Amino acid sequence: MQTKKTFSIKGMHCASCVMVLEQSLKKVEGVSEATVNLATEKATVTYDSQKVTDATLSSAVSNVGYQALITEEIRTEDDEQKEKQQELRALRLKVIVSLTLGGLILWGAFPGLMKTAPMFLQNFWVQLLLAVPVQFWAGFGFYRATISALKHRTANMDTLVVIGTTVAFAYSAFVTIFPQLVTNIGIEPAPYFDTAAIIIGLILLGRYFEARAKAGTSEAIKKLIGLQAKTARVVRDNKEMDIPISEVIIGDGIRVRPGEKIPVDGIIIDGESSIDESMVTGESMPVDKVAGDTVVGATMNKTGTFTFKATKVGGETMLAQIIKLVQEAQGSKAPIQRLADLVSSYFVPVVIMLAFATFAVWYIFGPAPSLLYALLNTVAVLIIACPCAMGLATPTAIMVGIGKGAEHGILIKDAESLETAHKINTIIFDKTGTLTKGQPEVTDIISFDGRAQDEVLSLAASIEKGSEHSLAEAIVKAAEAKHLSLSAVEKFKAIPGRGVEGTIDGKRIVFGNKRLMNKEGVDVSSEGDRIGEMESSGKTVMMIALRQAHGEAFKLVGLIAVADIVKESAKEGLCALQKLGIEVVMITGDNQRTASAIGQKLGISRVLAEVLPDQKEAEVRKIQAEGKVVAMVGDGINDAPALAAADVGIAMGTGTDVAIEAADITLISKDLRSVAAAVVLSKKTMRTIRLNLFWAFGYNVILIPVAMGALYPFFHLLLNPIFASVAMATSSVSVVTNSLLLKRKKIS
Ligand code: ADP
Ligand code: MG
Numbered sequence: 001m002q003t004k005k006t007f008s009i010k011g012m013h014c015a016s017c018v019m020v021l022e023q024s025l026k027k028v029e030g031v032s033e034a035t036v037n038l039a040t041e042k043a044t045v046t047y048d049s050q051k052v053t054d055a056t057l058s059s060a061v062s063n064v065g066y067q068a069l070i071t072e073e074i075r076t077e078d079d080e081q082k083e084k085q086q087e088l089r090a091l092r093l094k095v096i097v098s099l100t101l102g103g104l105i106l107w108g109a110f111p112g113l114m115k116t117a118p119m120f121l122q123n124f125w126v127q128l129l130l131a132v133p134v135q136f137w138a139g140f141g142f143y144r145a146t147i148s149a150l151k152h153r154t155a156n157m158d159t160l161v162v163i164g165t166t167v168a169f170a171y172s173a174f175v176t177i178f179p180q181l182v183t184n185i186g187i188e189p190a191p192y193f194d195t196a197a198i199i200i201g202l203i204l205l206g207r208y209f210e211a212r213a214k215a216g217t218s219e220a221i222k223k224l225i226g227l228q229a230k231t232a233r234v235v236r237d238n239k240e241m242d243i244p245i246s247e248v249i250i251g252d253g254i255r256v257r258p259g260e261k262i263p264v265d266g267i268i269i270d271g272e273s274s275i276d277e278s279m280v281t282g283e284s285m286p287v288d289k290v291a292g293d294t295v296v297g298a299t300m301n302k303t304g305t306f307t308f309k310a311t312k313v314g315g316e317t318m319l320a321q322i323i324k325l326v327q328e329a330q331g332s333k334a335p336i337q338r339l340a341d342l343v344s345s346y347f348v349p350v351v352i353m354l355a356f357a358t359f360a361v362w363y364i365f366g367p368a369p370s371l372l373y374a375l376l377n378t379v380a381v382l383i384i385a386c387p388c389a390m391g392l393a394t395p396t397a398i399m400v401g402i403g404k405g406a407e408h409g410i411l412i413k414d415a416e417s418l419e420t421a422h423k424i425n426t427i428i429f430d431k432t433g434t435l436t437k438g439q440p441e442v443t444d445i446i447s448f449d450g451r452a453q454d455e456v457l458s459l460a461a462s463i464e465k466g467s468e469h470s471l472a473e474a475i476v477k478a479a480e481a482k483h484l485s486l487s488a489v490e491k492f493k494a495i496p497g498r499g500v501e502g503t504i505d506g507k508r509i510v511f512g513n514k515r516l517m518n519k520e521g522v523d524v525s526s527e528g529d530r531i532g533e534m535e536s537s538g539k540t541v542m543m544i545a546l547r548q549a550h551g552e553a554f555k556l557v558g559l560i561a562v563a564d565i566v567k568e569s570a571k572e573g574l575c576a577l578q579k580l581g582i583e584v585v586m587i588t589g590d591n592q593r594t595a596s597a598i599g600q601k602l603g604i605s606r607v608l609a610e611v612l613p614d615q616k617e618a619e620v621r622k623i624q625a626e627g628k629v630v631a632m633v634g635d636g637i638n639d640a641p642a643l644a645a646a647d648v649g650i651a652m653g654t655g656t657d658v659a660i661e662a663a664d665i666t667l668i669s670k671d672l673r674s675v676a677a678a679v680v681l682s683k684k685t686m687r688t689i690r691l692n693l694f695w696a697f698g699y700n701v702i703l704i705p706v707a708m709g710a711l712y713p714f715f716h717l718l719l720n721p722i723f724a725s726v727a728m729a730t731s732s733v734s735v736v737t738n739s740l741l742l743k744r745k746k747i748s
Helices: 015-027 054-063 077-109 124-138 140-151 157-177 179-184 193-217 219-227 318-331 335-365 370-384 390-407 415-421 431-435 453-464 470-481 514-520 525-536 570-579 592-602 613-625 640-645 673-708 721-744
Strands: 002-010 031-037 042-048 067-069 231-236 239-244 253-256 265-271 273-276 287-289 306-312 410-412 426-430 441-447 490-495 499-504 507-512 540-547 555-563 583-587 606-608 630-634 648-652 665-667
Touching: 002 054, 015 031, 015 042, 015 054, 015 335, 015 390, 031 318, 042 054, 042 318, 054 067, 077 124, 077 193, 124 140, 124 157, 124 193, 140 157, 157 179, 157 193, 157 335, 157 370, 193 370, 193 390, 193 721, 219 318, 219 390, 318 390, 318 410, 335 370, 335 390, 335 415, 335 673, 370 673, 370 721, 390 410, 390 415, 390 673, 390 721, 410 415, 410 673, 415 648, 415 673, 426 431, 426 613, 431 583, 431 592, 441 453, 441 470, 441 525, 453 470, 453 499, 453 507, 453 540, 453 555, 470 540, 470 555, 507 514, 514 540, 525 540, 525 555, 525 592, 570 583, 570 592, 570 673, 583 592, 583 613, 592 606, 613 630, 613 640, 630 640, 630 673, 640 648, 665 673, 673 721
Parallel strands: 426 583, 426 630, 583 606, 630 648, 648 665
Antiparallel strands: 002 042, 002 067, 031 042, 231 239, 231 253, 253 306, 265 306, 273 287, 410 665, 441 555, 490 499, 499 507, 507 540, 540 555
């Protein structure tokens, strides 16, 4: 059986670690899919649980020098937090020690500065003594990672640091211990302990800042978890008591007082109130709710008091589902990242070759003392080329982007959807329930043959009782409002995109649109004008026809028109999209005239009407064939195939049961403005990623030639290895900071 598991991995530092781990995990027999995320420090593996055990996965990870935390499933968020804090503290100590010692060595060794330093600091042996703990204690992690990488014939960023600093340290130690030998070959014996120590200190400092900033990228999840109520006031055996939320069971009656958080999902049984659902839906206006309405856990009760029955608890609640979805999405990989990963996996070996070349060229052709130039430039190349920031460029931005979406009620299924959304240039909206409220109301009833209007409505409502369509609901509701009695229906059948049919008292009745009437041979031409007039004002007209006995013809007995109100947010939402240069299309099963009337109201010029439900998908593909990147916005239930066919399927969530699986993006609120917000979020995230990649990668590429000495022949300019390490630490920090800036960007 295929199983999917996500677990934490310790010891990763760079994009090449990601590649090494993924390859090692994929090599395990029975593993079909493995993705490793540097920003979340997690691996997600899909495997055959009969062939693969936790132990095999764990050893696949430890074999390449990392640690997997698979079996410790009881670890809570708190434990993880504490552990992270501890790691941060240890890292900070290493940074302080190495920069202090490195600083002292620098003071005693730097030309110009050294004259002010106490004599003993200028002593090479003292410098050696100060450098040893930095190199082998603070820098121990680099060695450990390098050794395990070498065991697997790979190299990573730590390898570059190790080679670079070890070269500097070893040369300096040699100079200190055997000054005579160096003097003999014509070089003044001067060590470079400061270079090695300060490089280590700065790289660790970069990692420290990076780790701190990375913790900020997962803030959205923490916020969501923090939304959860701690206790619930349940009514059991007629007694009210406060119990921890984990003890609430389905069916419990729960009392909510003014200003209290609603603990779990449920249905109001008694009382009414206005509820602030903004934390989950992103919609700022409070919603009025009465008995029978659903409430969502973690939302805030405002003024009223009510009792509700718990229908979903624990991991089933909407909030728990959202948290799970967001976590999974944050760990997923954007296509753009695969490219970055691939590039950085080739980067390290190429850099090592370049470093060798640099050494050789300077040693052979360089000015005297050529050995020194060769050494220092090689170290600079190794340090400047670390592709560390590259591994962070995409995942940190994705984490922030997806988290930000969740805060606005925009649930994005994975990084790929977030990436694709920025390319959307056409959005197709379903009409009913998406652009309109989906709660149509009966506006006109017209009867023929001297029948009463109520009789027509009653017949229609009797048949519609069996349909779940929103039009059916409107008709049944209208009949109920008039307290009409309904008749029993036999042989009921719904004809998708057309209407319904059934038999009442042995008489066959069909109810639906013109297409249905045509099919049954009902002549409606005499009413053409009246129907046309109602349709032109945006109403949907349905016709009812009756057949007295088998073999006779159907006769038109009435018309019922319903109108659906356009959502308040529709106009503004569509306008925002058009401003982004996106073409808006409306698709509906409704007739052309009604559809055009509504399209006109909303400023939509391209209206696809009378599209049968199973043809919506084909329409999406048709527009895609025009070379467009298409998003489809629907209510997620009957539009599923069209949502799946679109490049980005956007489902309008229905509040409680989020159609999470069907769509790429789910908008929890029914507010149409969030469609544009989702597109803007995608655009801003992609811009952040591109800028990140530039910071991470572009400057490596620019500075490697400088470090190799390309500018030396013209300007006598070389890159000091210490500056190389400053630049490299800055790049990681700036990438993560840039991702965090995304949090502050406005998307709606
Ligand atoms: P939409 O695209 O607006 O969701 P559908 O494809 O469900 O529309 O339906 C298209 C048309 O078919 C409706 O506008 C209506 O005229 C007719 N129809 C569908 N179902 C019913 C029904 N249950 N009762 C009456 N008419 C219906
Ligand atoms: Mg529909």
